Amino acid sequence: xxxxxxxxxxxxxxxxxxxxxxxxxxxxxxxxxxxxxxxxxxxxxxxxxxxxxxxxxxxxxxxxxxxxxxxxxxxxxxxxxxxxxxxxxxxxxxxxxxxxxxxxxxxxxxxxxxxxxxxxxxxxxxxxxxxxxxxxxxxxxxxxxxxxxxxxxxxxxxxxxxxxxxxxxxxxxxxxxxxxxxxxxxxxxxxxxxxxxxxxxxxxxxxxxxxxxxxxxxxxxxxxxxxxxxxxxxxxxxxxxxxxxxxxxxxxxxxxxxxxxxxxxxxxxxxxxxxxxxxxxxxxxxxxxxxxxxxxxxxxxxxxxxxxxxxxxxxxxxxxxxxxxxxxxxxxxxxxxxxx
Amino acid sequence: xxxxxxxxxxxxxxxxxxxxxxxxxxxxxxxxxxxxxxxxxxxxxxxxxxxxxxxxxxxxxxxxxxxxxxxxxxxxxxxxxxxxxxxxxxxxxxxxxxxxxxxxxxxxxxxxxxxxxxxxxxxxxxxxxxxxxxxxxxxxxxxxxxxxxxxxxxxxxxxxxxxxxxxxxxxxxxxxxxxxxxxxxxxxxxxxxxxxxxxxxxxxxxxxxxxxxxxxxxxxxxxxxxxxxxxxxxxxxxxxxxxxxxxxxxxxxxxxxxxxxxxxxxxxxxxxxxxxxxxxxxxxxxxxxxxxxxxxxxxxxxxxxxxxxxxxxxxxxxxxxxxxxxxxxxxxxxxxxxxx
Numbered sequence: 001x002x003x004x005x006x007x008x009x010x011x012x013x014x015x016x017x018x019x020x021x022x023x024x025x026x027x028x029x030x031x032x033x034x035x036x037x038x039x040x041x042x043x044x045x046x047x048x049x050x051x052x053x054x055x056x057x058x059x060x061x062x063x064x065x066x067x068x069x070x071x072x073x074x075x076x077x078x079x080x081x082x083x084x085x086x087x088x089x090x091x092x093x094x095x096x097x098x099x100x101x102x103x104x105x106x107x108x109x110x111x112x113x114x115x116x117x118x119x120x121x122x123x124x125x126x127x128x129x130x131x132x133x134x135x136x137x138x139x140x141x142x143x144x145x146x147x148x149x150x151x152x153x154x155x156x157x158x159x160x161x162x163x164x165x166x167x168x169x170x171x172x173x174x175x176x177x178x179x180x181x182x183x184x185x186x187x188x189x190x191x192x193x194x195x196x197x198x199x200x201x202x203x204x205x206x207x208x209x210x211x212x213x214x215x216x217x218x219x220x221x222x223x224x225x226x227x228x229x230x231x232x233x234x235x236x237x238x239x240x241x242x243x244x245x246x247x248x249x250x251x252x253x254x255x256x257x258x259x260x261x262x263x264x265x266x267x268x269x270x271x272x273x274x275x276x277x278x279x280x281x282x283x284x285x286x287x288x289x290x291x292x293x294x295x296x297x298x299x300x301x302x303x304x305x306x307x308x309x310x311x312x313x314x315x316x317x318x319x320x321x322x323x324x325x326x327x328x329x330x331x332x333x334x335x336x337x338x339x340x
Numbered sequence: 341x342x343x344x345x346x347x348x349x350x351x352x353x354x355x356x357x358x359x360x361x362x363x364x365x366x367x368x369x370x371x372x373x374x375x376x377x378x379x380x381x382x383x384x385x386x387x388x389x390x391x392x393x394x395x396x397x398x399x400x401x402x403x404x405x406x407x408x409x410x411x412x413x414x415x416x417x418x419x420x421x422x423x424x425x426x427x428x429x430x431x432x433x434x435x436x437x438x439x440x441x442x443x444x445x446x447x448x449x450x451x452x453x454x455x456x457x458x459x460x461x462x463x464x465x466x467x468x469x470x471x472x473x474x475x476x477x478x479x480x481x482x483x484x485x486x487x488x489x490x491x492x493x494x495x496x497x498x499x500x501x502x503x504x505x506x507x508x509x510x511x512x513x514x515x516x517x518x519x520x521x522x523x524x525x526x527x528x529x530x531x532x533x534x535x536x537x538x539x540x541x542x543x544x545x546x547x548x549x550x551x552x553x554x555x556x557x558x559x560x561x562x563x564x565x566x567x568x569x570x571x572x573x574x575x576x577x578x579x580x581x582x583x584x585x586x587x588x589x590x591x592x593x594x595x596x597x598x599x600x601x602x603x604x605x606x607x608x609x610x611x612x613x614x615x616x617x618x619x620x621x622x623x624x625x626x627x628x629x630x631x632x633x634x635x636x637x638x639x640x641x642x643x644x645x646x647x648x649x650x651x652x653x654x655x656x657x658x659x660x661x662x663x664x665x666x667x668x669x670x671x672x673x674x675x676x677x678x679x680x
Contacts, residue, residue, distance in 0.1 A: 036668050043666035057397050279661055286660035286667060287653055291639070293671035298638040301679045313627060320626035321619055326383035327626060328376050331633035339641045340680045
């Protein structure tokens with residue numbers, strides 16, 4: 001930069017300035033136009049980080065697992081960004097996951113950047129903000145970005161699609177309840193971690209996961225069509241015929257199985273590169289990001305227009321509750337007025 | 341109806357015709373304009389059903405609990421509608437929950453209507469469809485509508501807001517992991533069910549939940565401000581100062597504690613009526629429904645426009661992935677073109 005000329009926020013982020021990145025992430029949280037401007041400038045510099053998603057039910061030990069992976073990557077001299085997404089924490093501001101990781105000793109490590117994100121109200125901005133924060137960490141030059149999400153709802157599925165490789169964490173002792181989670185898991189899992197594997201039933205859980213994966217192969221007509229019906233919907237993962245989803249046993253609390261997990265992640269990454277699947281994954285990420293941007297932007301426009309013409313959302317909702325209007329007609333009228 | 345004049349779909353639903361309701365629900369799933377027309381006609385006839393939300397992690401036993409509640413309400417001569425929402429099941433078409441309940445013996449009971457809903461792709465239509473299906477069951481004259489959701493993500497929180505009373509189901513043995521789920525739970529819980537309460541640690545889980553609730557009271561400045569900071573965001577539950585959230589132990593598999601749970605539900609309903617909170621809840625429901633309608637409608641418009649002008653979403657995503665465009669500029673341009 002020429003002396004005397006102030007650097008833009010994006011330039012400061014690219015130069016690795018932590019305070020600039022933190023500031024940009026606050027702007028992203030608040031959906032400020034300045035954030036969008038910086039993101040546009042950063043975007044051409046992104047695409048270098050390897051993005052790992054870690055998901056699973058509450059209580060599966062995802063934070064400890066994340067913590068151990070950070071330690072391992074740091075030993076390999078890799079820099080790490082962590083996005084801890086907690087869609088269930090409107091009260092805490094989503095601080096729980098991030099705090100947990102921070103407390104475990106990476107707070108003073110300059111090679112680790114941790115950011116928590118929580119739900120931000122009715123606009124559905126969580127996916128949008130998560131995608132943007134990943135991009136910022138990517139632009140900062142982080143080698144690895146870990147995205148940790150609580151739960152297995154639609155938000156988490158959307159967010160998992162922003163990763164190159166997604167680890168689904170399960171714990172022993174789910175019993176026949178594994179049935180209840182299998183479908184969502186199948187969609188996003190590239191690697192399974194059976195955590196707390198020192199507990200009773202770990203081998204049974206591994207067997208159940210394995211037969212679940214085999215069943216899927218059979219029902220979709222052989223292993224080479226493993227994810228065949230996934231192509232029926234535009235939101236599903238593209239078929240990756242030859243990838244055999246590994247199941248790794250870990251005891252994160254005792255640092256066991258972490259190297260095996262990292263090896264499974266590395267081998268999925270190699271697979272993506274070798275099979276030319278990286279562009280597919282990038283395209284999927286791009287689609288998620290674009291739709292998330294569009295959705296939040298349009299709803300925000302619509303609610304502003306609503307407020308200008310009909311009063312605040314709460315008043316409109318009360319009119320519906322009193323049966324003075326119906327939500328279908330109102331939404332139809334507003335979107336017809338709004339969209340040309 | 342005048343003889344010879346064909347009844348509309350809405351009229352047939354109001355007359356209690358099961359096949360008409362099933363047909364309308366399929367149209368809702370497919371987001372057909374005919375569905376919206378029927379819903380507009382049905383809306384003035386809704387608002388009579390008592391809507392119960394049942395949520396919690398996978399494996400908490402929600403389906404069995406739902407099954408037992410159905411049996412109890414049927415004994416009381418109440419008709420029941422069940423919406424089994426499974427946002428994690430794109431592969432199964434969300435059939436798992438519904439099938440589970442159906443298999444448990446209500447399949448031939450005409451007083452019970454069960455419908456499964458799963459995620460329907462990128463448009464975020466799950467909340468929209470859930471709200472609509474609840475309305476149809478309400479219009480059919482069901483006394484009670486039970487909405488069962490898997491997980492604790494944002495979708496489930498949105499859906500929980502469509503209920504008058506929400507039961508959060510937890511199981512013993514979450515240990516300190518209860519921390520991870522507490523925030524989301526606090527937002528939506530009107531009643532806690534500690535299910536599988538014959539397991540070790542049930543009393544400890546009850547104690548942990550109780551101290552969590554007390555902590556909330558303390559941090560928000562006394563029990564009369566229990567949900568005070570909830571008012572900070574438009575999407576939070578309105579404050580209900582005087583409602584003490586009950587914690588009920590159940591063993592659904594052995595039909596234990598179900599009457600106590602039903603009593604807790606009834607007392608929350610009485611509370612809503614007596615304290616004049618029903619309109620607040622209805623307003624909250626209306627807001628969720630209206631925003632869900634708006635969101636899906638706008639994104640659909642936008643993606644149609646995109647396809648007409650720039651090509652299919654996949655092609656646009658691939659251009660982003662190749663760094664020929666960025667998602668922020670594209671979303672901005674499209675929404676500026678679209679919105680007047």
